[in-house]
Amino acid sequence: MLNCLFCLLSIAFLWVNHQSAAQVSPKHDLIFDKLPTRWDEALPLGNGFMGELIWQKGDQLRFSLDHAELWDLRPMEGMNKPEFTYQWVQEQIKKNNYKAVQQYGDVPYEREPAPSKIPRAALEIDTKEWGNVTSARLNIQKAIAEVKWTNGAKLTSFVHAENHLGYFRLDGVKEFRINLLAPKYEGEVDKTAGGSVAGDDLARLGYKQGKVIENGTSYTYRQQGWGGFEYEVSVRWKQTKTDTWEGVWAISAHYPNKPKTQAGTLTANVLSFEKALVSHTAWWQHFWAKSSIKLPDAVLEKQYYLEQYKFGSTARRGAPPISLQAVWTADNGRLPPWKGDFHHDLNTQLSYWPSYTANHLEEGIGYLDHLDQNRQAYRDYTKWFYQTDGINVPGVTTLTGVPMGGWIQYSFSPTVSSWLAQHYYLQWRYSMDRDFLQKRAYPWFKEVATFLEKNTFLNAQGQRQLPISSSPEINDNKVTAWFSENTNYDLSLMRFTFSKVAELATELKLTQEAAHWQTIFKQFATYAVSENAELKFAPSLPYNQSHRHFSHLMAIHPLGEIRWGNGENDQKIIKNSLTLLDKIGPDWWCGYSYAWLGSLKARAKDGVGAAKTLRTFATAFCLPNSFHVNGDQTKSGLSKFTYRPFTLEGNFAYAAGIQEMLIQSYAGFIELFPAVPIDWKEVSFTNLRTEGAFLVSATRMGGLVDELTVEAEKGGVARIKWPFKTYFIKSQKGVTLKKAAGDLVELTIQKGGKITLKNGYE
Numbered sequence: 001m002l003n004c005l006f007c008l009l010s011i012a013f014l015w016v017n018h019q020s021a022a023q024v025s026p027k028h029d030l031i032f033d034k035l036p037t038r039w040d041e042a043l044p045l046g047n048g049f050m051g052e053l054i055w056q057k058g059d060q061l062r063f064s065l066d067h068a069e070l071w072d073l074r075p076m077e078g079m080n081k082p083e084f085t086y087q088w089v090q091e092q093i094k095k096n097n098y099k100a101v102q103q104y105g106d107v108p109y110e111r112e113p114a115p116s117k118i119p120r121a122a123l124e125i126d127t128k129e130w131g132n133v134t135s136a137r138l139n140i141q142k143a144i145a146e147v148k149w150t151n152g153a154k155l156t157s158f159v160h161a162e163n164h165l166g167y168f169r170l171d172g173v174k175e176f177r178i179n180l181l182a183p184k185y186e187g188e189v190d191k192t193a194g195g196s197v198a199g200d201d202l203a204r205l206g207y208k209q210g211k212v213i214e215n216g217t218s219y220t221y222r223q224q225g226w227g228g229f230e231y232e233v234s235v236r237w238k239q240t241k242t243d244t245w246e247g248v249w250a251i252s253a254h255y256p257n258k259p260k261t262q263a264g265t266l267t268a269n270v271l272s273f274e275k276a277l278v279s280h281t282a283w284w285q286h287f288w289a290k291s292s293i294k295l296p297d298a299v300l301e302k303q304y305y306l307e308q309y310k311f312g313s314t315a316r317r318g319a320p321p322i323s324l325q326a327v328w329t330a331d332n333g334r335l336p337p338w339k340g341d342f343h344h345d346l347n348t349q350l351s352y353w354p355s356y357t358a359n360h361l362e363e364g365i366g367y368l369d370h371l372d373q374n375r376q377a378y379r380d381y382t383k384w385f386y387q388t389d390g391i392n393v394p395g396v397t398t399l400t401g402v403p404m405g406g407w408i409q410y411s412f413s414p415t416v417s418s419w420l421a422q423h424y425y426l427q428w429r430y431s432m433d434r435d436f437l438q439k440r441a442y443p444w445f446k447e448v449a450t451f452l453e454k455n456t457f458l459n460a461q462g463q464r465q466l467p468i469s470s471s472p473e474i475n476d477n478k479v480t481a482w483f484s485e486n487t488n489y490d491l492s493l494m495r496f497t498f499s500k501v502a503e504l505a506t507e508l509k510l511t512q513e514a515a516h517w518q519t520i521f522k523q524f525a526t527y528a529v530s531e532n533a534e535l536k537f538a539p540s541l542p543y544n545q546s547h548r549h550f551s552h553l554m555a556i557h558p559l560g561e562i563r564w565g566n567g568e569n570d571q572k573i574i575k576n577s578l579t580l581l582d583k584i585g586p587d588w589w590c591g592y593s594y595a596w597l598g599s600l601k602a603r604a605k606d607g608v609g610a611a612k613t614l615r616t617f618a619t620a621f622c623l624p625n626s627f628h629v630n631g632d633q634t635k636s637g638l639s640k641f642t643y644r645p646f647t648l649e650g651n652f653a654y655a656a657g658i659q660e661m662l663i664q665s666y667a668g669f670i671e672l673f674p675a676v677p678i679d680w681k682e683v684s685f686t687n688l689r690t691e692g693a694f695l696v697s698a699t700r701m702g703g704l705v706d707e708l709t710v711e712a713e714k715g716g717v718a719r720i721k722w723p724f725k726t727y728f729i730k731s732q733k734g735v736t737l738k739k740a741a742g743d744l745v746e747l748t749i750q751k752g753g754k755i756t757l758k759n760g761y762e
Contacts, residue, residue, distance in 0.1 A: 048316025
């Protein structure tokens with residue numbers, strides 16, 4: 001009896017230890033034996049509003065400071081003209097006069113320095129007397145950076161998770177010199193600078209250089225921008241012990257008629273370093289407690305946790321959504337790559353993919369808050385360019401939702417708001433918040449559907465189509481990038497919009513509206529596929545070129561209309577389309593292409609392929625600090641892009657790919673470990689969220705699902721692809737279980753109900 005009890009206790013200990021090991025831990029930290037010497041390899045800290053990059057520039061310890069609301073919002077010169085409309089573009093295409101369209105739509109984006117995100121300031125501390133750096137560490141569990149030098153000096157720094165303040169402390173330093181450095185806004189324009197990727201010269205903005213004012217133990221820097229905008233940077237420090245100094249910094253952005261507390265006021269009355277650290281680490285403890293994973297591949301697991309850390313550092317309700325670089329704008333003396341803007345033809349969408357399954361809905365909804373706040377700007381754009389009611393969103397926008405131009409097939413695409421609508425749908429399905437459904441999700445879908453209904457027509461075959469259609473970013477900015485038929489990209493987004501708006505109307509018992517939307521949905525054709533069942537770009541264009549944007553595969557992922565579970569026909573399309581993708585190869589893929597491909601492989605139930613492509617992303621397209629930099633840094637033929645502009649969407653698409661390997665719920669049922677390699681014998685996750693607002697934890701041991709826990713946040717029926725031959729119930733509260741069709745089992749769970757099942761190992 002005692003031996004049995006010992007065995008049970010041992011098993012319990014191993015299980016608890018297994019679960020705790022799945023949490024974020026020191027092995028996931030960024031650890032270096034010296035400080036990075038480039039800004040894009042720096043230790044990153046942030047809170048969605050403010051960001052800090054810690055690195056070494058010469059003999060100086062450098063803090064690159066940033067704020068998400070620092071924008072030059074001047075209108076794009078030469079673009080917003082009354083005659084520049086969707087109808088006018090169609091007329092120019094017919095006249096073979098596409099140069100005129102380019103002059104209006106995309107030339108201004110390259111020609112003009114703004115609108116643009118703008119750089120801010122930096123702090124520098126002279127460290128040449130401190131000796132060499134012995135260690136530089138980013139503790140991602142607590143979101144704290146720590147740097148040590150040979151003379152015993154130590155830096156500890158964090159950007160407070162909730163307050164708009166950055167903190168630093170120096171130990172083992174009796175005296176030091178700190179400087180606040182402003183960007184160089186004045187001076188002779190560097191004519192070698194320019195271009196949206198390299199970043200334009202700051203002097204082209206035409207600002208009068210602001211002044212840095214020193215006052216004993218503080219600095220204040222004020223910079224006037226365009227149109228009455230200004231920003232302020234403040235840093236203060238004090239000696240708290242003989243060899244200890246504590247400092248705090250803040251940035252405030254000020255727009256006309258929008259009062260905001262000055263940065264100097266924010267830094268004047270702050271909590272002590274230790275007290276601020278307590279509330280800061282409490283926020284991060286809560287963040288990490290939301291979910292966790294454990295993988296047998298240490299590289300993939302560490303990269304996943306680094307992506308979750310970056311998501312927690314850049315996504316915050318009330319802050320602007322994640323832009324190309326979020327709160328880590330390039331510190332290279334220029335404007336950021338692609339103006340640091342909001343690209344809605346892939347970049348912002350991918351950035352929020354992992355929020356739902358990772359159980360971070362609160363951080364994710366900040367994206368939708370931004371879209372709702374800018375609805376009037378989107379309506380104004382829709383009325384101007386499309387000359388219709390409803391709502392569409394420019395593909396490239398400023399902080400306030402105003403169009404910035406660019407290649408207009410994508411920056412003025414008619415289906416941008418449809419892809420954004422998917423995030424409203426996911427927020428609803430993963431939260432089951434009926435108030436959100438009624439007041440936000442359905443109204444957005446309704447306006448998008450209204451817009452598309454007005455901007456499509458029935459062709460000679462009685463099928464609904466756009467007058468001109470495109471597929472990002474196929475044929476680049478040529479007139480041939482426009483198609484007179486629906487591309488699979490546009491078609492998938494329109495089909496998604498009308499099928500889901502009908503679904504949501506039905507959920508709200510709006511019977512007539514649901515019937516109307518369903519009627520329109522049925523007017524769309526099926527997808528263009530080749531004789532080999534491969535998805536094409538468009539009926540007239542097969543997939544025949546390596547390209548970074550998998551726009552033709554949207555129906556597989558992320559939209560999920562072509563599904564493995566639909567049967568042999570869909571499975572053939574998925575397999576053959578991905579086989580062709582691999583065959584044509586990755587010559588012109590970016591890092592985010594590999595990250596996205598991870599999810600596509602997972603939807604094809606290809607665990608080996610998903611793991612391989614995600615490992616390629618982590619090892620070849622990321623810098624040592626985990627930042628995604630688009631090009632192949634190994635220069636080993638994984639892509640012909642070998643450059644390194646840092647953008648974030650690839651990082652977050654990677655995290656979503658890992659989640660797709662571990663759990664899927666998009667097809668109407670929950671599937672555990674749907675795409676893990678067969679040699680991943682032991683894998684686990686805790687509290688991953690599914691559609692229906694269920695929290696799921698599962699463990700795979702010896703290649704079999706060992707234990708499963710399902711908890712209902714709102715109550716409902718969880719349909720699960722059953723992983724057990726035999727099982728027993730370890731615990732149960734408010735749950736009934738019954739067999740459903742095929743290999744599915746239905747768990748009817750009350751609100752707050754929970755069940756844990758254990759494999760019986762027959």
